[in-house]
Amino acid sequence: MRSVLSGSNFVFLLVLAVLFLPGCTGQSSGVKSLNPSEIRNYQGKDLSSVNDFRENSIKGSQYIDVSNYHLEVSGLVDKPRNYSYSEVLAHQKYSKVVTLDCVEGWSVTILWEGVLMKDLLEEAGAKPEANTVIFYAYDGYSTTLPLDYIRNNDILLAYKMNNVTLPPERGFPFQVVAEDKWGYKWAKWITKIELGNNPNFKGYWESRGYNQNGDLNGSKFGN
Amino acid sequence: MRKAVHFLVTxxxxxxxxxxxxxxxxxxxxxxxxxxxxxxxxxxxxxYLLVPFILLLALHVYFALTKKGLPKIERKGSVENAKKER
Structure with a gap:
């Protein structure tokens, strides 16, 4: 033991320690950060897990290649837009805890993070006659929300849930956070947002019997 | 009536x-x-089916109990009566 720590060996070990200690403590610039894990509590509120959802989309999970992805904002707007994924993320971000209630009977409470839908619509410039926002998804799904509801309720277009990026099965890249509405209004895998002037335009489930308004305190079925 | 209820429950x-x-x-x-x-x-x-289902199920159970359970009680009663009579 004495021979190892004596003389030139001691100096050599000291030099090694100086060289490698920063690497061991994570101070090196070469350290890559891993994806954060989901949070299950936010400001004292217990959150559901990303895995607590029941997969009930019309065609199963969709896998979107973000390098080819574009979000179209069109219809009754002054300046139609075509955003890339990163362009949408460049907007001011917001987060809030909202519960999704499914007509099947289950619900999940999640911390959603995303951009305000009304920010995107303002950039496109909604025409005065526009009153309905139609969401189209990658799998052919569609649903509608009133334009005033989006303007008055700070509705999010979410790209994160519980502090992690939306997984493909949860709607990556974007999901509508239609708070106070049944789950069928929370469209996933959004590819197009169209403004129209027909409040009776029926989306996928609305045309198959579910209520047009989709209000939690209203009827599930009919008009 | 019983048969109709059993069929409807099924x-x-x-x-x-x-x-x-x-x-x-x-x-x-x-x-x-x-x-x-x-x-x-x-x-x-x-x-819509929930309430009719529960009502019919209750009727179904009632009929099943009265068919097999009540005669036993009657027999027991008759034996006790018979003992008293002796």
């Missing part, structure tokens, strides 16, 4: 199961029913 049980599956497994049930039983219709029927 029918409603089947319908209740099918419409329940039509809600949760609509991607399978809707094509199997040629598009007739979609998720929304399944859920509407499922909710």
């Amino acid at each position: 029918l409603l049980t089947a319908l209740y199961l099918i419409t329940g599956l039509g809600i949760t497994e609509f991607r399978t049930v809707t094509p199997l029913t040629f598009g007739i039983l979609n998720k929304a219709l399944s859920q509407q029927l499922h909710s």
Whole structure:
């Protein structure tokens, strides 16, 4: 033991320690950060897990290649837009805890993070006659929300849930956070947002019997 | 009456199961029913069937109990009466 720590060996070990200690403590610039894990509590509120959802989309999970992805904002707007994924993320971000209630009977409470839908619509410039926002998804799904509801309720277009990026099965890249509405209004895998002037335009489930308004305190079925 | 109730309970049980599956497994049930039983219709029927199903089930149980249970009580009673008479 004495021979190892004596003389030139001691100096050599000291030099090694100086060289490698920063690497061991994570101070090196070469350290890559891993994806954060989901949070299950936010400001004292217990959150559901990303895995607590029941997969009930019309065609199963969709896998979107973000390098080819574009979000179209069109219809009754002054300046139609075509955003890339990163362009949408460049907007001011917001987060809030909202519960999704499914007509099947289950619900999940999640911390959603995303951009305000009304920010995107303002950039496109909604025409005065526009009153309905139609969401189209990658799998052919569609649903509608009133334009005033989006303007008055700070509705999010979410790209994160519980502090992690939306997984493909949860709607990556974007999901509508239609708070106070049944789950069928929370469209996933959004590819197009169209403004129209027909409040009776029926989306996928609305045309198959579910209520047009989709209000939690209203009827599930009919008009 | 009993037979009608038993038959209706069987029918409603089947319908209740099918419409329940039509809600949760609509991607399978809707094509199997040629598009007739979609998720929304399944859920509407499922909710309408709940009360009749419970009522018929209660009747079904009542009939089953009265058919097998009551004669036993009567027999027991008759034996006790017979002892008293002695």
